[in-house]
Every structure is written in structure tokens, then in C-alpha cells.
Amino acid sequence: MNTRIAIIALSAGALALGACKKDPPESLPPEPLPTTANNTPATDPNAGMSGPGTQSHFEQMVNGQNVIYFDTDRYNIDSADAAALQMQARYLAQYPNVTVTVEGHADERGTRDYNLALGERRANSAKNYLVSLGVPTARVRTVSYGKERPVALGSNEQAWAQNRRAVTVVVN
Amino acid sequence: MKKLTILLLSAAAFHAMPAMAQDLGQAPPPDGTVETLEEETSGLSGSVTDDTAWQDLSIVIPGFATDRNADTAANASGTAALGKEIARVVFNDLRNNGLFEPVGPDALPQPSYSQITAPSWPVWGNRNAQMLIQGYVQAGADGRLTVGCYLYDVALQDELARAGWVVQPGDWRRAAHKCADLVYGRLSGEDPFFDSRIAYIAETGPKDNRTKRLAIMDSDGANHRFITTGRSTALTPRYSPDYRQLTYLSYVDGNPRIYVYDIGTGRQTLVTESANPTFAPRWSPDGRFILYSMAVNGNTDIYRVPATGGTSTRLTDTPGIDIGGSYSPDGSRIVFESDRSGSQQIYVMNADGSGQRRLSFFGGRAATPEWSPRGDQIAFTHIGGNFRIAVMNPDGKNIRYLTNSWQDEAPTWAPNGRIVQFFRTERGSGDTALWQVDLTGTNERRLATPADASDPSWGPILP
Numbered sequence: 001m002n003t004r005i006a007i008i009a010l011s012a013g014a015l016a017l018g019a020c021k022k023d024p025p026e027s028l029p030p031e032p033l034p035t036t037a038n039n040t041p042a043t044d045p046n047a048g049m050s051g052p053g054t055q056s057h058f059e060q061m062v063n064g065q066n067v068i069y070f071d072t073d074r075y076n077i078d079s080a081d082a083a084a085l086q087m088q089a090r091y092l093a094q095y096p097n098v099t100v101t102v103e104g105h106a107d108e109r110g111t112r113d114y115n116l117a118l119g120e121r122r123a124n125s126a127k128n129y130l131v132s133l134g135v136p137t138a139r140v141r142t143v144s145y146g147k148e149r150p151v152a153l154g155s156n157e158q159a160w161a162q163n164r165r166a167v168t169v170v171v172n
Numbered sequence: 173m174k175k176l177t178i179l180l181l182s183a184a185a186f187h188a189m190p191a192m193a194q195d196l197g198q199a200p201p202p203d204g205t206v207e208t209l210e211e212e213t214s215g216l217s218g219s220v221t222d223d224t225a226w227q228d229l230s231i232v233i234p235g236f237a238t239d240r241n242a243d244t245a246a247n248a249s250g251t252a253a254l255g256k257e258i259a260r261v262v263f264n265d266l267r268n269n270g271l272f273e274p275v276g277p278d279a280l281p282q283p284s285y286s287q288i289t290a291p292s293w294p295v296w297g298n299r300n301a302q303m304l305i306q307g308y309v310q311a312g313a314d315g316r317l318t319v320g321c322y323l324y325d326v327a328l329q330d331e332l333a334r335a336g337w338v339v340q341p342g343d344w345r346r347a348a349h350k351c352a353d354l355v356y357g358r359l360s361g362e363d364p365f366f367d368s369r370i371a372y373i374a375e376t377g378p379k380d381n382r383t384k385r386l387a388i389m390d391s392d393g394a395n396h397r398f399i400t401t402g403r404s405t406a407l408t409p410r411y412s413p414d415y416r417q418l419t420y421l422s423y424v425d426g427n428p429r430i431y432v433y434d435i436g437t438g439r440q441t442l443v444t445e446s447a448n449p450t451f452a453p454r455w456s457p458d459g460r461f462i463l464y465s466m467a468v469n470g471n472t473d474i475y476r477v478p479a480t481g482g483t484s485t486r487l488t489d490t491p492g493i494d495i496g497g498s499y500s501p502d503g504s505r506i507v508f509e510s511d512r513s514g515s516q517q518i519y520v521m522n523a524d525g526s527g528q529r530r531l532s533f534f535g536g537r538a539a540t541p542e543w544s545p546r547g548d549q550i551a552f553t554h555i556g557g558n559f560r561i562a563v564m565n566p567d568g569k570n571i572r573y574l575t576n577s578w579q580d581e582a583p584t585w586a587p588n589g590r591i592v593q594f595f596r597t598e599r600g601s602g603d604t605a606l607w608q609v610d611l612t613g614t615n616e617r618r619l620a621t622p623a624d625a626s627d628p629s630w631g632p633i634l635p
Contacts, residue, residue, distance in 0.1 A: 114539055149380065
């Protein structure tokens with residue numbers, strides 16, 4: 001509990017300073033498959049995007065910033081993460097019917113059980129930050145996939161940096 | 173209107189436990205019983221004649237004989253062919269574990285039934301054999317098989333050990349494993365381990381979309397069965413000490429949760445009713461309790477719950493990740509993993525959660541501790557650059573590495589505490605396989621599995 005408070009205070013601090021930007025991974029991972037958006041009705045062919053409440057709409061509205069990244073064995077929200085989560089929070093404020101799942105992931109260089117717990121920690125860091133920005137806690141659930149679902153397939157620092165992530169996914 | 177419906181659905185998904193969710197295949201057949209024959213033993217006072225290390229003994233294992241070639245459900249060609257198969261299983265047990273370099277039935281003359289209790293000494297002496305393993309198999313009127321196993325010292329021309337078992341035809345391999353255990357125990361002085369099973373996770377598919385199925389097999393890889401279909405990810409299985417149940421993690425309802433699967437009924441239940449994710453289930457040595465780890469608001473602690481259900485007891489309460497856990501053989505203590513110091517390290521506590529203290533001070537990280545069934549060692553994953561399997565004394569002293577590869581993880585002990593099994597991940601491809609190594613760090617070998625394999629859990633000697 002203390003840890004969480006500390007994290008929020010820290011990230012709020014980072015936000016206020018607006019400094020210390022962490023470089024994101026050089027190449028962004030491919031967008032997660034919109035598994036929850038399969039039944040999206042193509043309502044308006046002129047819109048060029050799916051409607052509110054779909055994963056693709058969410059990702060477009062947050063400029064693809066639905067994923068945040070973590071350092072090895074860390075789960076703190078840095079300034080880049082905070083900026084992404086603020087965009088996500090604005091979207092959730094604009095579309096109050098949307099609920100999301102934050103998926104926490106770890107890279108392959110960890111033991112299985114620990115990585116499940118670490119993924120849960122990361123997902124909760126993201127959730128707590130969203131909640132601190134006013135998103136009702138009931139609209140954000142978390143799930144950890146540990147090291148089970150990598151997006152980058154290499155066994156190198158760049159791939160691992162892309163896999164240490166929390167992905168916000170719209171729940172239909 | 174449409175959106176409203178969707179929302180209602182998702183709200184339900186938040187809280188409900190979808191009891192309908194299923195990922196189970198066909199249940200494995202129930203276990204038969206193995207009856208041990210009361211046979212008078214004649215030569216147990218005899219000693220091995222040779223001074224050389226027991227691993228260097230020259231051992232011959234001719235085909236097991238039969239009194240008459242009878243039909244049996246265990247072999248389409250009858251009990252004569254089955255006798256040879258039994259000898260092959262004994263041979264492979266003793267050879268594949270790197271313990272001996274025996275000669276098997278396909279390179280040896282076949283003794284007659286009457287020669288099983290009266291060996292033809294010159295035949296074996298001329299082959300420079302020091303130890304002779306002979307046996308027989310008979311089919312009873314009720315279809316059950318009687319298997320006898322004899323160990324002889326060829327130079328002494330004396331019997332060192334004998335035993336017999338009555339098994340259902342489907343359990344014929346268990347009789348062979350018991351014969352191998354008898355010989356291994358008599359020659360090494362160690363406890364048996366061949367008559368046991370392994371639960372693990374079978375992996376197929378690309379690295380970013382792995383199918384992971386709960387599977388079980390005998391200690392030699394035979395009688396392989398999938399328990400889950402692979403529709404949802406299964407992880408970290410553990411056999412109950414009586415082999416009647418498996419506990420493991422499944423994403424069957426979309427979240428990581430631990431279940432108990434009952435092998436007899438093919439049904440499974442949640443270990444604990446909670447909306448929180450649960451991981452890393454472990455049995456107590458008496459099978460009465462299950463340890464598990466649960467994350468609440470991102471903070472993971474270790475809990476204990478009666479295996480039959482009921483109230484959970486929280487054993488750890490630090491802000492860090494406390495996870496895993498392995499009981500000492502007497503059930504009095506639990507070794508576990510925690511990052512309360514800032515990185516994964518190994519800790520020990522009393523079974524009620526009191527007296528928690530750190531054991532590992534090696535540099536690097538230390539994870540996945542498993543207490544040896546003999547109580548004298550703790551195996552774990554040491555992370556310092558590479559992931560290596562290591563052992564230490566229960567006081568945290570005397571670290572010894574058993575492997576040196578890019579990523580070896582999750583040790584599990586043979587029932588007699590002489591062999592450590594683990595899984596190895598290949599850099600890049602992510603391919604996984606089960607491996608095992610002697611406590612001495614020798615005889616490292618890969619186990620044959622139908623697909624990639626991880627998260628091994630070696631059960632005790634079968635009841």
C-alpha cells in the first residue's frame with residue numbers, strides 16, 4: 001500500500017517536472033490483435049475508423065499510446081508512461097461507457113511465477129495511475145500474462161524492452 | 173441499445189466465474205494397484221564382490237522368461253514378447269539415467285523359465301558380466317500379470333535381491349520400473365525413483381502464440397497423456413503426493429487462476445474463490461494443504477489453504493513479491509522466493525509464516541527454490557547473467573552449480589533427491605525442453621517429449 005502511494009507521488013512529480021523523458025523502444029511493437037473488437041459493426045463507411053468503444057478507435061484517439069514500457073524488473077510510471085496514460089484517461093473521460101483491461105507483461109529473462117507477479121504489478125501501476133487521474137476503478141481491470149505473450153521475438157535488449165509493457169485494451 | 177447490451181455483458185464478465193469454461197480433455201484411466209509378492213529372500217546378506225564404483229559395474233539384463241507364452245492385454249504377441257519388453261524397460265531405466273552401462277536383452281541370449289532361479293553361470297561369466305538381472309512374467313487366470321525380478325552377483329554365483337509384483341496388464345511397465353528400482357537400490361544404496369510420474373507443460377506453436385497444455389507421463393516418458401486441450405494456457409502443474417490430483421494455473425476463465433484437477437473424476441475446482449489472480453500452487457508433503465500466491469492490488473503474498481477448501485491463511489505480508497514455496501519434507505518449514513530486499517532472493521519461514529529470514533547471499537538473483545525430498549539440499553534457479561540450476565544447503569551455505577546454459581529454470585527433484593530435473597529455454601527461438609542432471613552435476617541429459625516442454629514437476633514414488 002505504501003509502495004503504491006509512493007509510486008503515484010513519484011509519477012505525479014515526474015509529470016510536474018516534465019523532464020527525464022525515457023526513450024521509448026526504437027521500433028514500436030505491432031499493435032496487439034484487437035481480439036475484443038471482432039464484432040465491431042462497420043457503421044459509418046465515411047468515418048475511416050471504427051466507432052467509440054472499439055480498440056481501433058481507442059488506439060487512434062490516443063495516437064497509439066495504449067502501451068507503456070518498463071525497465072528491467074521495474075514497474076514505476078515514468079514521464080513517457082504518464083503522458084500516455086493521461087491520453088488514455090482523457091479518452092476514458094470522453095467515453096464514459098468504455099471499460100478497459102490493462103494487460104501486464106514481462107520479458108523472457110525472468111522465472112515464470114515471478115514474471116506473472118511482475119506483470120500484475122505493472123498492470124496495477126498503470127491502473128492506479130489512471131484511477132489517480134479520475135478514471136473510476138470499476139472501469140479498469142487488470143490481467144497479467146507474465147512472459148507468456150511476447151510481441152518482440154528476439155532474445156536481445158531491444159526485444160525485451162518492447163515486451164516489458166502494459167497494454168490497455170478496450171473491453172467490449 | 174447495442175452498446176448497452178455489450179456493457180452489461182462485460183460487467184458480468186468482471187465478476188462471474190464462468191463455470192462453463194472448459195479446457196479439459198479426456199480423463200486418464202484410473203490407476204491400478206501394484207501388489208508386492210511376499211517372497212522369501214535368500215541372498216540379502218551377500219555383498220557386492222567388486223571394489224569398483226557401482227556405476228562401473230558390468231550388468232547384463234536378458235529378456236524376462238515366461239512359463240508358457242500366454243495371451244495378455246499387455247502385448248499382442250503374448251507373455252514371451254512381453255518378457256523381452258520388460259527387460260528393455262529395466263535396461264533403459266538403468267542406462268538412460270547415466271547410472272550404469274548395462275547390456276540389454278537384444279544383445280543377449282534368452283534364459284529359459286527354469287534358469288531364472290538357477291542362472292547358467294558360465295554363460296554370464298564368459299561375458300565378463302558382474303551383475304545379472306533376470307526375471308519372469310506370468311499371466312494369471314484373471315488376466316493380471318505376475319512379474320518376478322532377481323539380481324545376481326555372477327562372481328559370487330549368489331542372489332543379491334529378489335522381488336515380485338502382481339499388476340494389471342496396463343501397469344506392466346510399473347513392474348519393470350520396480351525391478352529397476354530394486355536393482356538400483358541394492359547396488360547404490362539409494363532410495364528408489366523410477367516408479368514415479370512427471371507432470372509438465374507441453375508447448376507448441378510460435379514464440380508469440382504458444383499453445384501450452386498440461387500433460388503427464390511416467391518417469392521414462394511412457395504413458396504420455398494430455399490433460400488439457402490447449403484452448404487456454406496452462407502453467408506450473410504439481411502432482412498431489414498421492415497422485416490423485418493435479419494443481420496448476422489455467423487461464424481458462426481469462427485470468428490466471430489455480431485449480432485442482434481430480435484425476436479420478438476428471439473434474440476441476442478453483443483452489444480458492446477470489447477475484448484476485450492466483451499463481452504458483454504447491455502441495456504440502458502430506459497433501460493436506462496447498463500453498464499459493466495471490467496478487468492483491470499488484471502486491472503478491474503467499475497463502476495456505478486446506479486442500480479440501482476452506483479459509484486461507486496469509487503467510488507473508490511484505491510489500492514485495494512473495495511467491496512460490498516448497499515445504500521441507502517434514503512439513504515444518506517453507507522455503508520461498510521474495511524480492512522484499514529489492515531483487516529475487518530465497519527465504520525460509522516456519523510453516524505458520526513465522527520466523528522469516530533470507531537464505532541466499534550469493535550475488536545475482538535466486539528464484540524457484542525446491543526442497544529436496546531428502547531434506548539435505550535446496551535446488552533453485554540462480555540468475556546472474558545466465559539462468560543456472562544450483563543447489564545449496566538448507567542453511568543457505570555451499571552453493572553448487574549443476575548446469576551452465578543460457579536459461580535453465582524451475583528445478584524439481586527426483587523422489588530420492590539424487591536427480592534434479594528442470595527446463596531449458598533456447599536463446600532466440602524460445603524452444604523449451606525438459607532436462608535432468610545428477611546431484612553431482614554429471615549425467616546431464618534431455619528427456620524425450622512429444623513436443624517442447626517446460627515447468628516439470630516430478631512426483632514421489634507411486635503409492
